[in-house]
Amino acid sequence: MENAEIVLQVEGLTKIYRSLFTPVGVKAVDNLNLTIRRGETYSIVGPNGSGKTTTLKILLGLIFPTSGRTSIFGRDISDLSVRERIGFLPEDAYLYDCFNGEELLDFYAGLFGYPRGKRSELVDELLTLVGMQANRRVPFRECSKGMRQRLALAQALVNDPELLILDEPTSGLDPAGRRQMTHIILEMKRRGKTLLLCSHFLAEVEEVCDRVGILYAGRLVAEGTLSELAGGPTQVAIITRGLNPELAQAIAKLPAVLNVDDSTVTMGAAATHAQVWAVLEQIHQVGAEILEVKRPQPTLQDVFAKVIGEEKQ
Secondary structure (H helix, E strand, O other): OOOOOEEEEEEEEEEEEOOOOOOOOEEEEEEEEEEEEOOOEEEEEOOOOOOHHHHHHHHOOOOOOOEEEEEEOOEEOOOHHHHHHEEEEOOOOOOOOOOEHHHHHHHHHHHOOOOHHHHHHHHHHHHHHOOOOOOOOOEHHHOOHHHHHHHHHHHHOOOOOOEEEEEOOOOOOOHHHHHHHHHHHHHHHHOOOEEEEEOOOHHHHHHHOOEEEEEEOOEEEEEEOHHHHHOOOOOEEEEEEOOOHHHHHHHHOOOOEEEEOOOEEEEOOOOOHHHHHHHHHHHHHOOOEEEEEEOOOOOHHHHHHHHHHHHHO
């Protein structure tokens, strides 16, 4: 029975690749448990070989797991009816080279049973969404990597999917293309789509995702919102101007001060308000200017490096 709140449920998912050369097998996914709720944007991140792509292939029914259970919309992934409700953008999309963008989307819309009049309207809408209206008649074989990626995303949206799975959606795109792809993902969020994506661009993941799962050696080693994963803010940074060497040396001796250079005083995460105020007062007394006081939140890159480093150790 379908749970209206849960779109994807993974329980004890394991995939072992066996061959003549590795009799014990290689465990690509190791007892993975995952729940994604309706309207949520969830990202799987991890180093190369961590099992991200294998996981996506199992979810799409392209390969079979060794053990475990996976359901989408409350139904087992072997139920073909769930495929009609999923859109998929692979990292290296293969689409028919003989078509241009307009023909390509019209062809796939026809496969989904759209009538001819509706197909024309849908193609225009999708080409506008992905920024390909001006290049709609360029043959796919002549498209740049960025243009191909945009058309592949448009193709993944043809059936107006409830669940959109994106594997490295910004792979091969220039900064402008990556920015546009991020805007499209945010638009899908606004429309209430459920998204599952894998990406190596952690800053973009941080911008669009509600929750993140970090995979290492096939295991889910950390999961949560960024604030849950990062914990509280780290060090205190006091940005100054006009800090002379003598004052810098004096400030460096104050409690909780970790480092002082010509423009920044860095204090530890455990610095109290009284200790921060003592530094600010010392700077103010000698006439140096205080530009900013901030306590930066760790980024997803910081969290990722810390978690993976701990797992390697």
